[in-house]
Amino acid sequence: MNNILNEIGIENYIFLSVILFCIGVFGVLYRRNAIIVFMSIEIMLNAVNLLFVAFSTYHQDAQGQIFVFFSMAVAAAEVAVGLAILVSIFRNLGSIDINNLKNLKG
């Protein structure tokens, strides 16, 4: 069987996924631009998707890949809603810097 995992080991996928995830996390924590924060979240999502697919192949089980489709569909919907919210915020405040969004201060 011509399995791609034979050429690149599973552990590399795991490392890549973890690295992507951490990039996402740090992106969320350090960036102030709401769109970049958003992109970071997408990176985290995709890191997880990658792991799903890798293990799916590793276990010779299609379930993981099927799950990824759902995950991507949900992510797309989330992006649509999230971006709409960002557009609305921009129209109201003239900026999408998350430091300015302090209306809910206790």
Add this chain to the structure above:
Amino acid sequence: MNTNLALLLLLAPFIGFLFNIFFGKSIGKTASGVIGTLMIVVSFIVTLYFFGAITAKPEGIHISLFDWIQISNFKVDFGFQFDQLSVLWLLFVTGIGSLIHMYSISYMHDDENMHKYFAYLNLFIFFMITLVIGSNLLVLFIGWEGVGLCSYLLIGFWHKNQEFNDAAKKAFIMNRIGDLGLLIGIFIIGSLFSTLDYATLKTAIAGATDLNMYWISAAAFALFIGACGKSAQIPLYTWLPDAMAGPTPVSALIHAATMVTAGIFMITRLNYLFDLAPDVQNIIAIVGAVTSLVAATIALVQTDIKKVLAYSTVSQLGLMFLALGLGAYEVAVFHVITHAFFKACLFLGSGSVIHALHGEQDMRKMGGLKKVMTITFVTFLISSLAISGIPPFSGFFSKDEILMVAFEHNKILWFIASLASLMTAFYMFRLLYLTFFKEFRGTAEQKSHLHESPTLITFPLIVLAILATLGGLISLPTNSWLNEYLAPLFTKVATEEHHFGTSEYMLMLVAVIGGLVGIGIAYSKYIKQNLVPEEDEKITGFAKVLYNKYYVDEIYDSLFVKSINGLSKFFRDNVETTLSSLVFGLGKVTNEIGFQGKKLQSGSIGFYLFAFVLGICAIITYLFLAQ
């Protein structure tokens, strides 16, 4: 036909109530009174019809209006039962009720709230009819509570006087204590037999083989407590003398002739139940005898004309309970009827006197009224003779039967009852002599206004005096129409015939002599020696104890009112402060947590996200460590 007539009987007073409460003020005092009276007369006429119907059909008429409560096999229908007992009660409730309504038109004429008075009085008759004709205990209970309410409203009718309000509240609360007993009794019966209907209950008890005697006694005792409250027996009698705060016709109607006999009605109604509980019957007899004696002793020294009559009522009710306790239900009913006649007449007569004296109730300030108020005097004299048990007046026959029954069962009870009867004769004639004989002791101004009361007042007096004279005919010792009439109600196999021998005649003679002795003592004291009761502060010794009613009110006050007040104070000062500080403490803690926690809500999204990530890291770490 019967259903419609029953509804007419019941609703006529209710319509009178509605009319008087809404339109009474605008149509004028007399008109409002006349309408109130006519409504009761309508009820009386319908009652006469039912009286005829029952005579023709001794097994009674049962009318079921609708199913009221139905829970699995427990069913209560809203129905009426016309039989000998309820019709008898209806006769004197509506009959005497009409007379007293008529009397009130004149008596209450100077009162600005006369329409309200008649509304309440009509409402009272409505509830009393409900109580009497209900076919089960729950309908009886509606009437029972309703008459209590009307009693409260009418005692406190002159509500600008705080003492009268207190008397009304006292009557209501005392009655509530009794009502609780009645309710408990009803619950026990309901759970024992799954029915509250008199007829069903009777067959259930007659057919049952394994009755739980313990619970039946408990039910009978609880019902007796209820009767004690309503019919003013020891220990719940103190409200009745205070109830004299109400207008005098009210005292005559509610607190002498009708409502206070409700307890006797209920016990007679459930005679088959009480027959099964001899212990409770003994208690009833003893309570009745003791009440009659205690109340009679208090009445000996009272100076308020209505108070004397009130204690006399308590005493007579005691005699009725004595008869009930001895299983002589028909005798108790007989005394209820004659008592309704002569006591209503006495109260109305005292009302006539009070009316003539413009509200004076102290006998020490009366006297000599015989010359001016001849009709009142004659009717009063007849009723006094009747209550003292002097033949041939009605009271002689009924009281004599009670004494005879008591003698058969227990000599001590007989002695107590005889003593009470002797005292009755004494205090009634003391009242009569002080009020109507000798010289007038009031002010000169009162004297110039003395007058005989108008016809509207004297007519009921005359009718009641005639009834008080002839009432005994319904149950002559050897040939008792009443006993035969009531026979279908009782489970006993026919009332044992009084074989009339020497001992019976001796007893009769003793009773009459007792009455005459009482009258004689009163005569020698208040006519021969010309005594007048002393001023309040000069009364000493045992008379003072009697005058202050054995200090029972004070004892109740310190025993119950004070202790409950103390308990309330304890709860308010200790328990409530503890509880509230606990609750307040919780509130304060929550508030403080919120106040501190609010600082976390900095509004900085970066911080939130950081906390978010940190939290997830913590959870993951925990999950790893947990494995």
